[in-house]
Amino acid sequence: MRGLTGRVAVVTGAAGGIGAATARRLAEEGAHVVAVDLDEDRARAVAGTLPTESIGVRADVSAEDGVAGYLAAAVERFGRVDLHHLNAGIPGSFATLPELTVAEFDRVMAVNVRGVFLGVRAAFRQYAAQGTAGSIVLTGSIGSLRGSADLLAYQTSKHAVLGILRGAAMYGGPLGVRVNAVAPGIVPTELFAATPDVSGGKDDMSRRASSTPLRRAGTGEDVAAVVAFLLSDDAAYMTGEVVSVDGGAGIVSTVRP
Ligand code: NAD
16 A cells, blocks of 8 residues: 555554554554554563564553553654554443443543544644654544444434544545544454453354344454555545445445335
């Protein structure tokens, strides 16, 4: 893919399934990776296995000083940042609407919405300071586009990611900064396993995956390939887009006329 070699890419949630796969794919395309996660050991372990010079950094993306901290680490090591995959997210716990607490709602919003807002804002500030035009990809979800009776906080947060996406793409366009999103479907990572409505576990996940047009669950690598493309110059005329990476799950109609 064009425009990734030698670039410096921040990946948040890089210790997790999708983030680690993106870190690897970007590094295989020649980018230096700043692997950011709450889990410092795993972030460093991911960075340590990459084929380019890369670093692992502990940061909480939901806090302003966390975001400032990972950017400072990136600039200290590499002198600049060119690309961002703002991917860190949490599933929230299973609760029907009357049972969903304010604390739980706020916990999910803090990471999935405020974290993305802070990451996007910091990216724009960094690009302005550098005098460069970078690229940003957000991780939405099939839940950005659908409703669920028992994952309301998560799905609301992922809808909000699209609000940030569209505002940032409008702002960034004239500056040459592209902002896009991926919307993964079923990817069996730790997050997915922790999502209670599939705590029917692997059987339920297999059943749901096998009812999608491509008849399988996705992999981190499936998502990472699309993220790398969107960050690359090959996607030079794309901004504000949400690209589903869901094996076709999003086109399935549950209503038969
Ligand atoms: P994962 O749990 O494997 O990875 C998420 C990572 O984010 C973890 O390493 C975790 O430590 C990190 N993280 C959580 N809160 C953080 C914080 N405040 N600061 C820094 N790091 C933090 O999950 P995943 O499936 O790889 O999820 C990645 C993204 O993909 C999430 O935004 C998720 O909502 C989205 N997604 C996943 C699926 C799926 O099926 N797995 C589907 C749609 C969307």
